[in-house]
Amino acid sequence: MASGLQQLCVFLLFVVGEVLSFPVNQGAKPAVSCGYESCHATKPDMLNVHLVPHTHDDVGWLKTVDQYYYGDRNDIQHAGVQYILDSVVDQLIKNPDRRFIYVETAFFYRWWKQQSSATQQTVKQLVDEGRLEFVNGGWCMSDEATTHYSAVIDQMTIGLRFLNETFGPCGRPRVAWHIDPFGHAREHASMFAQMGYDGLFFGRLDYQDRAHRMREKEQELLWRASDSLTPPMADLFTGILPNGYNPPEGFCWDQFCDDPPIRDDPDLEDYNVDDVVKRFLAIAKNQATVYKTNHIIMTMGSDFQYENANLWYKNLDKLIHYVNALQAKGSKVNVLYSTPSCYLQELHRANLTWALKTDDFFPYADDAHDFWTGYFTSRPALKRYERISNGNLQICNQLEVLGGPVSRKGPFGEGDSQTMKKAMAVAQHHDAVSGTEKQHVANDYARKLAEGWQHCQVVVSNSLAGLSSSSAERIYCDNLNVSVCPLTESSKKFSVNVYNPLAQPVNWAVRLPVNGTAYSVSDAKGRSVDCQVVPVSRATQNVRRNRGFAVNELVFQVQAPPLGYTIYFVSLRQDGPPPASTQPRPPTVIKNKFLQVTFDPDTGLLSSLSNLETKQTIKLTQNFYWYNASDGKNMDSSQPSGAYIFRPNSSTPFGISRTAKTETVQTSVVQEVRQWFAPWVSQVVRLYTDSRTLELEWTVGPVPIDDHLGKEVITRLDTSIKTSEIFYTDSNGREVLQRRKDFRPTWQLKQSEPIAGNYYPINSRAFIKDDEDQLTVVTDRSQGGASIQNGSLEIMLHRRLLYDDFRGVGEPLNEISSIFPEGLVVRGRLLLSLDRPPTAADTHRPLAQQVVLQPLLTFTDGELNSNTRLEFSGLQAALPPAVHLLTLTQWDKDKVLLRLEHQFQSWESKRNSKPVTVNLQKLFSTLDVLGASELNLSANQWKDEMSRFDWTPQTDEKPLLKTFEDHSDWEVTLRPMEIRTFLLRVRLR
């Protein structure tokens, strides 16, 4: 039965006379039999072996995504995706029994648009008949350790949307397929469940976990991926593939493989059919002993395989023929072409109970000394740039909606958000933001993001011009983190537009490079704003190189309205006071009305942190260290540290310096203690007057390697908190999971790497706590972290390595650039908050969103036109604190996609962890919402048409299907950790 997405039967949640629909495929269609209906029959009394022909096409890794597509630079790696799709389609046509799955829409989309309409029709028919099936179907197969959920949802959305609009329901993937990511995040499983997938398959998990699950037949399980969402909302059936994602040994028939083809011509030497069949049956029977049902799956493919699909299919045809021919002689093995969904359907039909899992699959180790925990931090600059780009894209999306059509074509030319959307989508790939690609590929990801931002800047400029009625030139300063902005450095009079993408107002500290010594700042209402000029730090002068020459920074706090902007005016004063001076010694204490921070006068290090409101104090020492990266030479194993792998050759990190040289700047706006640990490590401990968080701005690099030692640089916070070897990290920026040292929740861990084996990904926050105190660290990018000692929390900041780690990338992670030829310098911020545990989330949830979606500052030189609108908010009112505006983006001409998110877990805040209701029609200040339909999370299916397989866990009663109850009409209720996705028909007022 064709789903309603294809027709005009659209579920309408809030009927206001408008009907929303997805684009509908044109033309008469033959009867379709795709999805589960198109599966080959199996034999109930036999062992059914599901052969799944597939290719794994990295959206960039050793080559750029473009090089992979075209098959360029085959000297690096032979791989050409255009040819894979050409070849597979040709081969599928030859035999209707054959099946293929395709995964990465970034590639498929590119290929599709180069095909003739005849080929497109052929492919549509293959899809309609289930012969070509899409699985996963996002733009890429995202990394799970270092991605932020917001960007993952976005990339899945654009991939699935393309499939939906091109193929209709037959193009909708039924299973998630994360065969390659290096460990698996619970939040990914939760998202997949909410996207409507019936199951997830992956290939990599800890080798001990695998062995345990093989013994227990628990390689197929039910993953309950949220502790807040009502089951089965975030339940996801999860299958662990038998051979990673490779074929069984001896059965790889790709052009890259050397396994013997089936030689079935009796006229030739070496007729080998009997041998091949015998080997296959042995493998199949052996595999069946570690799975539960009389169905097993074999992945027949691997990286960039099927460029010449004939090799695979010709031999698979023969394999199936000859193995099944033995059934006439009593064999009880039945082999068939299949897909993951067809296999999943058989598992579902088996109607068994499945082990329930509630934690995640981190960290991933493929051997005793081979923990894939280095990539949590690898390429910290790229990781930060990707995170900033996500914020910039959200702003671009929002302003495209708020500004209307003029955003895309306006006074600053033609802009688009698509370029940035695609750039961000490919950056989510598991060898992109993960930092595990070759250097030239990392450069290409960054270039793509920069290009996307160029396109978006036109949208932003056009939109802000429209909203503000000012077409004055708008200047972007993307290097403010290193105090570079030519305009502010030279201008005597300029304005700063502060756009806030959050649905709540924001306070933000602005720091602008200037060369004057005194400025006056006023806000949109003409009120004077306290501002201070402080000298640029030595660290900043070092790190900015010759990109800027400002001697001072102008610092002031701004406040911006929700989903809107405000403007501040800055003028140079001729007669102002001198800039703040630096004091050579640290104060014993810096404090504002919320926090007090003490320093050890002997070492210059932090010594305590107090929350003055809650009257709590902890001891807090913080310093920088480095692990000596193993070179693989004199150890228990030859595994070096590399882009993927973290392997210190000692569990004790080296200190950079026991003491810090310090300088202090204390002003009415900000107090800073500038710590200098080494020529390559410095930090500013910074407390803004109005802030409840302590900022640690670290600058690390160039990491010295003249001692020929690779270094993995960490900062460690040592506190008086009694952590009992437990700490907490978030999963993809959302729900928090507990981590216990040398412990895994589902099996008896044999710990072989006391440091690397305790590292976990931190996407936006980590915390340690006891009954009294919770110290939360909000990060500005994904990083690896651990708690090795009681009360301590360490975060890896930067890595510089001299050896490849033998996982394919073929380069040591030794980043240099034209600006930093002697080694990359990286700067970032950790934001610390100290709270009572029951209320800590009330601080860190909004704080983390502020870091992810930080305000965008744009500048205009000179005076503004007098009719400029100085302040704007797209919302009628700020949303409640629990509600995060996750997505607001133009869908098509008159529709926008909206995602509202409850950003608290059910247990973490007395105040905020409860249902909250939002009225969609009263949301926007400048948009009339004419209609709204709710969608699944990935926006490729109407919410009410979502119908997933139900699975029974072993250790829990079967959850009841939750029904959504919204109050009425336009009001939508969000429960903790819920994300609700709407397609709105809107009209600009």
Added chain:
Amino acid sequence: MASGLQQLCVFLLFVVGEVLSFPVNQGAKPAVSCGYESCHATKPDMLNVHLVPHTHDDVGWLKTVDQYYYGDRNDIQHAGVQYILDSVVDQLIKNPDRRFIYVETAFFYRWWKQQSSATQQTVKQLVDEGRLEFVNGGWCMSDEATTHYSAVIDQMTIGLRFLNETFGPCGRPRVAWHIDPFGHAREHASMFAQMGYDGLFFGRLDYQDRAHRMREKEQELLWRASDSLTPPMADLFTGILPNGYNPPEGFCWDQFCDDPPIRDDPDLEDYNVDDVVKRFLAIAKNQATVYKTNHIIMTMGSDFQYENANLWYKNLDKLIHYVNALQAKGSKVNVLYSTPSCYLQELHRANLTWALKTDDFFPYADDAHDFWTGYFTSRPALKRYERISNGNLQICNQLEVLGGPVSRKGPFGEGDSQTMKKAMAVAQHHDAVSGTEKQHVANDYARKLAEGWQHCQVVVSNSLAGLSSSSAERIYCDNLNVSVCPLTESSKKFSVNVYNPLAQPVNWAVRLPVNGTAYSVSDAKGRSVDCQVVPVSRATQNVRRNRGFAVNELVFQVQAPPLGYTIYFVSLRQDGPPPASTQPRPPTVIKNKFLQVTFDPDTGLLSSLSNLETKQTIKLTQNFYWYNASDGKNMDSSQPSGAYIFRPNSSTPFGISRTAKTETVQTSVVQEVRQWFAPWVSQVVRLYTDSRTLELEWTVGPVPIDDHLGKEVITRLDTSIKTSEIFYTDSNGREVLQRRKDFRPTWQLKQSEPIAGNYYPINSRAFIKDDEDQLTVVTDRSQGGASIQNGSLEIMLHRRLLYDDFRGVGEPLNEISSIFPEGLVVRGRLLLSLDRPPTAADTHRPLAQQVVLQPLLTFTDGELNSNTRLEFSGLQAALPPAVHLLTLTQWDKDKVLLRLEHQFQSWESKRNSKPVTVNLQKLFSTLDVLGASELNLSANQWKDEMSRFDWTPQTDEKPLLKTFEDHSDWEVTLRPMEIRTFLLRVRLR
């Protein structure tokens, strides 16, 4: 117009009421437009670039032919011909403009028989439309230096026959395509001309020759390939390809290549169309400067390419599109899909005159120290086994005809000659008999030949049983060369059937291993035959290892009738004389009534040779030496000697021993001087009583390498003949060419390898001469040889090398086997004749044929049945001495293929170098010839339908087309060096 081969219009030379026809394709055919008619149009005012997509599929090299076909052992080399043909056909279908040529019928045939009839129909259509064109079309692309013309004609015949029977005229190749062989033999060109090819293209020639021809624009030329045949019978237009057989640099788009694909999507990075087009135009224009016409050819393919033809065609389609698109902007370059024949047609249309060449393209050097002259000798055992196998196959073919249907199915079971034909055909490949394959592949060729001979033995046994009316068990002794034959070693009474495949009677010395001391031998007429028992030599005991234990050899001369057999009877005598004893010292002289040979009593070496009939005497010293093979380490270049390359590191060979230890055996049948030079080099100088030739039976090996020096072992004949640095070698066993030291006939040679650069292939004979004396050496296999000093002739016998020579084979030529684990021992014979130059050919021509087609001895234990026919000749009478029966083989049920050859060059024999006439109907004694049609040499076209392009040489008037004048009816006249090919309809009497 479809040629008559397809229809029933058959030219009938000798009408006797019978019409011969080729098999006709079944079924209605669409109108065909293949061959020259199917070529794409070109543009007369532009430079036309003919792109020729092709694959070069070695019929065995690094892998066996079966492994190549299936794509097995891809760990050695990625190559799978089945997939190439699959893929090319798929891709040709996609675009009617595309073209492909296929060369090796050994592979195509195998693929064809695995295809469905639907695919076969598709392929037929592609062939009929000229989109798939066969070039060359033999079973393989034969080697030119080490093959015998007889086997080359055979292998071409079976390949072309398959194409003809499968595809009709559209399957007939128009051009010969020898892109890879390592030097080019004039006799090959002659054969190709007589096979009806319009032209030949190849890729490899001496780098100096290439440079000269580029300067002179003589890379396209007219090769006059015979000094005996009337032009243009052996004239062949010859084109030298611009890049070997590879694509121009930067334009290889196969899966094995790394060149950038055409990236023409402006949405992607690195749009490179402009760059690609610019590079292509530059290459095309540059190439045009070294060729004569406004047409140039580019070979777009290489070894085993097009396994995924999509990569090639997709990019070629784009290249053609974008390059030709520039014509609208004034570009004068026109690119098109083409084939060698389409290119050749344009050269022919150009109506120019072409340089005339009458020598050959040996030796081949690709750099100053890189002479491909080692493979002339590489793998001497395989080369000998191939030569013996050729003789065995001819015998098998003949007896299949003479014996009638009972040969294929008779008292000894079912036999066939096909297996042996195919085994011999693949052995002609340019990495087979050449000795340049990997060891395991050489083993496979030998295995195939042995298997073929097993099948043939059944044919031979059945046929001889029929002809002789005796079904007694027939024993084959294939190891007589090392005195191993279990029957003769143990039997007291046995008979020897001597089958003579020549059309003239033969005298032959039989040596049988025995353990008795005296035997009596009688012939078919009951006459006693002089026989002698001589002790087995120490060298033979060494070389046979434990395969036999005979202490003596029984020696006697036999005479066998033409194309027939006779039987000799052997009985052990209890009362006979003791065997001949060996004398520890050499005689000063051994002689018979024809020859006298003297030895130096001090050294034990030969000292002179006299022909007693002509009363001529020469000084003749002969000894063994070895060149120290370069290891590539301390020389002008890093080139070592290897399977292909001969590179001594000094021009002075090391002597094995200045003197020989000798033993002498002198009997009434044979006189032998057994020389012992070293544990690994020995020789028997042997003079049979009735023989006009002196036999040197050499035994070399295991070549010692414990000194870590590779060795290339030669024997050198030093004579008093005044050679003026000239010697003579045959070309593929037929016409003889003059070789002059440090000289090439068509360019000024800069000699950089004084030894290796003077080596030439010897296929069956070499000679040195002056006005008085000609010393001819007839060899038993192909070998390399040179004349470095005045009066001397050296022949390389064996090679054992420790380094690979970087031409791809990837192994040192260091042969061992299970029988010779310490290194291969090789034995062979050189037959010397001393004559006056004007009559020398009268001796060496028949002598060489006797060695090529030596009698087959088969044995029967005990008494023969009394009604056994003891003698048989298939001929009514021996053919004249000038006429060689080259081919007699069953064609189909009632037809046989006959080739008659005039075996003398026009200048070499006063007696024999003149036309000779044979009456076909009076040829056979047991076959009635009912009809006869003359064919081209390769038997795939009626002779009178042969119509080749005519070409005008620069330096000679255009030859008139020769008309054949046969006397009448059944009489056919052969002129010097002519081969005439007939299809006879026959009936067994």
